[in-house]
Amino acid sequence: MSLTPYQQLEDRFRRLLSLRDAEAMLHWDMATMMPAGGARSRGDQLATLKAVQHGILTEPETEFLLQAALDNDVDDGPEAANLREMQRMWGRATALSEDLVVALAKSRSACETIWRKARAEDDFALVLPHLEKFLSLLRQAAGATAEKLDLSPYDALLDEYEPGGRTREIDRLFGELQSFLPGYLSRALERQSGGPPALKPKGPFAAGKQRALGVRLMKILGFDFEHGRLDESLHPFCGGTPDDIRITTRYDGDDFTQALMAVLHETGHALYDRGLPKAWRGQPAGEARSMGVHESQSLLIEMQVCRSPEFLAYAAPLMAAAFDGAGPAWETENLLRLYTWVEPGLIRVEADEITYPAHVVLRYNLEKAMLAGDLEAADLPAAWNEEMRRFLGLTPANDRLGCLQDIHWFDGAWGYFPTYTLGAIMAAQLFEAAQNAVPGIWRAISKGDFAPLLSWLRENVHSQGSLLTSRELLIRATGRPLDTEAYKRHLQRRYLS
Amino acid sequence: MSLTPYQQLEDRFRRLLSLRDAEAMLHWDMATMMPAGGARSRGDQLATLKAVQHGILTEPETEFLLQAALDNDVDDGPEAANLREMQRMWGRATALSEDLVVALAKSRSACETIWRKARAEDDFALVLPHLEKFLSLLRQAAGATAEKLDLSPYDALLDEYEPGGRTREIDRLFGELQSFLPGYLSRALERQSGGPPALKPKGPFAAGKQRALGVRLMKILGFDFEHGRLDESLHPFCGGTPDDIRITTRYDGDDFTQALMAVLHETGHALYDRGLPKAWRGQPAGEARSMGVHESQSLLIEMQVCRSPEFLAYAAPLMAAAFDGAGPAWETENLLRLYTWVEPGLIRVEADEITYPAHVVLRYNLEKAMLAGDLEAADLPAAWNEEMRRFLGLTPANDRLGCLQDIHWFDGAWGYFPTYTLGAIMAAQLFEAAQNAVPGIWRAISKGDFAPLLSWLRENVHSQGSLLTSRELLIRATGRPLDTEAYKRHLQRRYLS
Numbered sequence: 001m002s003l004t005p006y007q008q009l010e011d012r013f014r015r016l017l018s019l020r021d022a023e024a025m026l027h028w029d030m031a032t033m034m035p036a037g038g039a040r041s042r043g044d045q046l047a048t049l050k051a052v053q054h055g056i057l058t059e060p061e062t063e064f065l066l067q068a069a070l071d072n073d074v075d076d077g078p079e080a081a082n083l084r085e086m087q088r089m090w091g092r093a094t095a096l097s098e099d100l101v102v103a104l105a106k107s108r109s110a111c112e113t114i115w116r117k118a119r120a121e122d123d124f125a126l127v128l129p130h131l132e133k134f135l136s137l138l139r140q141a142a143g144a145t146a147e148k149l150d151l152s153p154y155d156a157l158l159d160e161y162e163p164g165g166r167t168r169e170i171d172r173l174f175g176e177l178q179s180f181l182p183g184y185l186s187r188a189l190e191r192q193s194g195g196p197p198a199l200k201p202k203g204p205f206a207a208g209k210q211r212a213l214g215v216r217l218m219k220i221l222g223f224d225f226e227h228g229r230l231d232e233s234l235h236p237f238c239g240g241t242p243d244d245i246r247i248t249t250r251y252d253g254d255d256f257t258q259a260l261m262a263v264l265h266e267t268g269h270a271l272y273d274r275g276l277p278k279a280w281r282g283q284p285a286g287e288a289r290s291m292g293v294h295e296s297q298s299l300l301i302e303m304q305v306c307r308s309p310e311f312l313a314y315a316a317p318l319m320a321a322a323f324d325g326a327g328p329a330w331e332t333e334n335l336l337r338l339y340t341w342v343e344p345g346l347i348r349v350e351a352d353e354i355t356y357p358a359h360v361v362l363r364y365n366l367e368k369a370m371l372a373g374d375l376e377a378a379d380l381p382a383a384w385n386e387e388m389r390r391f392l393g394l395t396p397a398n399d400r401l402g403c404l405q406d407i408h409w410f411d412g413a414w415g416y417f418p419t420y421t422l423g424a425i426m427a428a429q430l431f432e433a434a435q436n437a438v439p440g441i442w443r444a445i446s447k448g449d450f451a452p453l454l455s456w457l458r459e460n461v462h463s464q465g466s467l468l469t470s471r472e473l474l475i476r477a478t479g480r481p482l483d484t485e486a487y488k489r490h491l492q493r494r495y496l497s
Numbered sequence: 498m499s500l501t502p503y504q505q506l507e508d509r510f511r512r513l514l515s516l517r518d519a520e521a522m523l524h525w526d527m528a529t530m531m532p533a534g535g536a537r538s539r540g541d542q543l544a545t546l547k548a549v550q551h552g553i554l555t556e557p558e559t560e561f562l563l564q565a566a567l568d569n570d571v572d573d574g575p576e577a578a579n580l581r582e583m584q585r586m587w588g589r590a591t592a593l594s595e596d597l598v599v600a601l602a603k604s605r606s607a608c609e610t611i612w613r614k615a616r617a618e619d620d621f622a623l624v625l626p627h628l629e630k631f632l633s634l635l636r637q638a639a640g641a642t643a644e645k646l647d648l649s650p651y652d653a654l655l656d657e658y659e660p661g662g663r664t665r666e667i668d669r670l671f672g673e674l675q676s677f678l679p680g681y682l683s684r685a686l687e688r689q690s691g692g693p694p695a696l697k698p699k700g701p702f703a704a705g706k707q708r709a710l711g712v713r714l715m716k717i718l719g720f721d722f723e724h725g726r727l728d729e730s731l732h733p734f735c736g737g738t739p740d741d742i743r744i745t746t747r748y749d750g751d752d753f754t755q756a757l758m759a760v761l762h763e764t765g766h767a768l769y770d771r772g773l774p775k776a777w778r779g780q781p782a783g784e785a786r787s788m789g790v791h792e793s794q795s796l797l798i799e800m801q802v803c804r805s806p807e808f809l810a811y812a813a814p815l816m817a818a819a820f821d822g823a824g825p826a827w828e829t830e831n832l833l834r835l836y837t838w839v840e841p842g843l844i845r846v847e848a849d850e851i852t853y854p855a856h857v858v859l860r861y862n863l864e865k866a867m868l869a870g871d872l873e874a875a876d877l878p879a880a881w882n883e884e885m886r887r888f889l890g891l892t893p894a895n896d897r898l899g900c901l902q903d904i905h906w907f908d909g910a911w912g913y914f915p916t917y918t919l920g921a922i923m924a925a926q927l928f929e930a931a932q933n934a935v936p937g938i939w940r941a942i943s944k945g946d947f948a949p950l951l952s953w954l955r956e957n958v959h960s961q962g963s964l965l966t967s968r969e970l971l972i973r974a975t976g977r978p979l980d981t982e983a984y985k986r987h988l989q990r991r992y993l994s
Contacts, residue, residue, distance in 0.1 A: 018538075019549070022545070022546060036723055037725075038740050045519040048519070051512070243535050244531060244535030
């Protein structure tokens with residue numbers, strides 16, 4: 001009995017995504033376990049896996065099967081969604097020649113390696129030629145993808161991370177944010193200055209104890225250690241695969257609060273991955289919807305839930321018990337102040353909820369200008385500093401605290417930054433809908449019971465995988481497309497009232 | 498400028514071996530890090546990587562390039578050796594249909610899973626149908642490979658692990674062993690009974706301290722932690738790749754001696770991998786020669802060197818210091834007795850140097866008989882027990898202590914067992930040659946200086962990769978093909994004089 005074209009495609013994409021799973025595990029190992037001397041051979045392994053995947057997508061047989069499945073096989077239902085995602089992957093892969101794919105990968109890898117040195121030595125000139133070379137290849141790739149997908153070059157990049165994401169929509173949302181955030185910031189700072197300062201619990205905090213507390217809260221949130229691990233890496237992340245999720249954090253002996261919140265943030269990502277539809281494992285429709293939706297799940301857990309008074313009332317005693325802490329710094333009120341402290345700063349990853357979008361909008365504007373050729377890479381430091389003054393009234397003392405701070409541009413992730421703020425806005429809208437749908441949700445959270453929340457997220461977000469578009473998912477879960485209303489209400493409630 | 502057929506083959510095999518490296522890392526992760534729930538998706542990843550490799554080897558283009566390179570390109574030198582190894586891999590891969598490869602992989606995986614349960618519950622009948630099914634597929638595969646390579650079916654299997662290895666040669670070597678080992682055993686036991694018993698140092702021994710001691714001795718032996726790690730797994734092994742070597746051990750809180758010796762054994766494997774020729778990385782000629790040669794390197798370090806009075810005189814004070822040990826159990830003489838204690842037993846992995854070959858010969862005879870159809874899988878337990886009585890005078894109380902003890906047959910490794918004893922014989926012959934070539938070698942070892950030994954091994958074994966055949970390698974390094982003379986002299990010196 002012969003397989004239909006659609007069934008043959010399922011086999012083909014199962015193989016493809018299995019190779020991507022292998023790649024994900026090797027990335028995790030590189031960040032957590034690999035000795036430095038393994039870097040070069042690991043680079044070869046990852047490049048080969050990429051090339052094999054590109055080869056599977058660009059084989060003429062893949063195009064033939066896609067066309068045949070579209071013509072005959074599949075009209076509707078989840079198979080149609082799966083086929084749509086297959087086409088998406090195929091379209092992006094075939095837009096680029098293998099030569100360009102390889103040139104991009106090599107240029108990105110060289111640029112990222114030099115960036116580490118340039119950042120450490122605060123020497124933008126060192127990385128500039130590599131950034132220029134990468135940018136020129138990226139413009140080619142964005143142009144080719146744009147032509148193939150009938151998008152603008154920036155949207156062609158954005159679409160990789162945020163399928164269906166468009167500049168027009170982001171400009172609208174970011175415009176809304178810019179209309180109210182500066183006012184919110186002034187009011188929040190004023191309100192904050194009327195209260196006591198936030199006290200930092202005094203260490204030292206042994207890594208083993210920090211880890212044990214993290215694991216305890218991960219379990220409470222619903223992380224399944226039969227299908228995942230917690231390890232350490234330079235930058236926290238969530239990697240691996242839906243059945244074997246690897247999250248990481250980094251422990252600071254003087255401050256447990258950051259590593260712990262990173263664990264909770266990554267647990268949000270992990271819950272999403274774990275909840276992806278089992279029936280669609282190994283198929284494009286079973287994958288996470290977008291980076292924006294992914295970030296919405298981590299920020300929903302971190303920002304909406306874990307920095308709330310309700311959660312902290314539950315968690316503060318656990319924190320104190322974990323480190324034998326006592327005194328005013330360990331009281332719920334103080335930990336809440338600490339975890340919701342607002343202060344404009346130079347570093348994105350340390351930013352609070354109100355100023356974080358400014359960091360993103362700044363990068364979004366600059367990367368669009370660079371891609372379009374309106375801003376040359378050589379002029380980036382000056383432009384960065386000017387925008388930083390305009391947005392947050394601060395001037396970086398050096399490029400380390402400025403345009404060299406993030407890995408993204410140097411590692412090839414262009415069109416990625418907006419997804420952080422899309423995620424923040426989505427998190428607020430989704431969590432508001434969850435609160436409306438599940439009346440006892442806060443009471444449960446305040447007792448350390450995450451089942452009602454998780455159950456709502458499983459049904460409305462996680463189990464949808466990529467079966468719906470982001471827009472469909474939002475409308476189905478919240479009754480409307482993405483807007484900033486819930487986000488505004490959240491900030492008002494938390495910081496202004 | 499177009500590439501020659503040979504150069505195209507180098508590209509093709511670089512890609513192939515890079516996928517095999519990826520596979521090796523994922524195997525390591527599976528044994529050391531992976532949560533139980535990751536097993537199924539990991540199985541998919543590994544199967545896909547295997548299928549992609551099989552696909553690269555069996556593409557018509559590979560055969561075409563091999564033929565073109567043989568006809569025109571490459572006559573002599575290391576490229577000819579590389580081409581020979583390419584042909585070898587191609588020949589083995591193309592002997593089997595993809596259907597048979599997949600059926601074997603699935604059957605092996607099922608059989609191994611059930612074996613774990615069968616062993617735990619001492620229930621041979623549970624695994625028997627799976628073993629029978631696997632054996633029937635294996636006979637097909639061995640037959641097809643035998644026909645393609647013009648070998649007997651058993652040699653076709655053996656040749657995978659020991660390229661060029663032949664039953665005829667193994668029968669000769671094992672025959673020699675059987676002519677003198679029983680006599681050696683009686684004399685060693687008699688001599689041993691005239692001395693004091695071996696005392697076991699008293700624990701508990703914290704895993705952290707055991708690990709620190711292992712790391713210390715690994716560094717002394719020459720293990721490069723820039724290119725490797727030490728971790729824990731159920732069974733010790735050496736995995737990873739030459740630039741990123743992962744060795745493992747398992748700590749017993751009541752007995753540090755076993756885990757430590759396992760670390761030293763695996764370090765022997767690791768030194769070999771690390772010393773493989775850098776100029777041939779990613780090419781078949783740059784790979785380890787065979788499982789026999791690999792085992793010779795671990796046994797040379799473990800059996801020849803680390804269980805010697807010279808090494809233990811150096812290491813005993815380090816062991817005592819690591820655990821604050823004092824008293825007769827910690828004296829060099831006692832640790833030497835403990836590490837060279839002779840006692841016939843039922844379990845292969847616990848066997849001493851004199852009785853170990855009996856465990857191997859028993860398995861070799863049985864697996865040959867089963868492959869040939871002279872022994873049915875159902876009759877294995879009885880045959881095992883009979884042979885065990887004949888070889889070592891012992892009767893297993895159950896199959897857990899008998900034919901269920903080893904994973905190999907249930908995990909598909911048929912034709913593998915002989916390489917343990919080939920390795921032991923090779924280790925003696927190579928180390929004798931090293932002693933003759935480097936006069937101060939023992940004095941250096943007794944001071945913890947492994948540089949003279951390592952330098953000889955690097956030049957004569959490690960850096961040869963697969964550029965020579967095993968036979969050529971032995972003759973070049975020791976002046977003659979493999980025989981049991983050096984092994985006999987080693988046993989006589991250590992156990993009988």
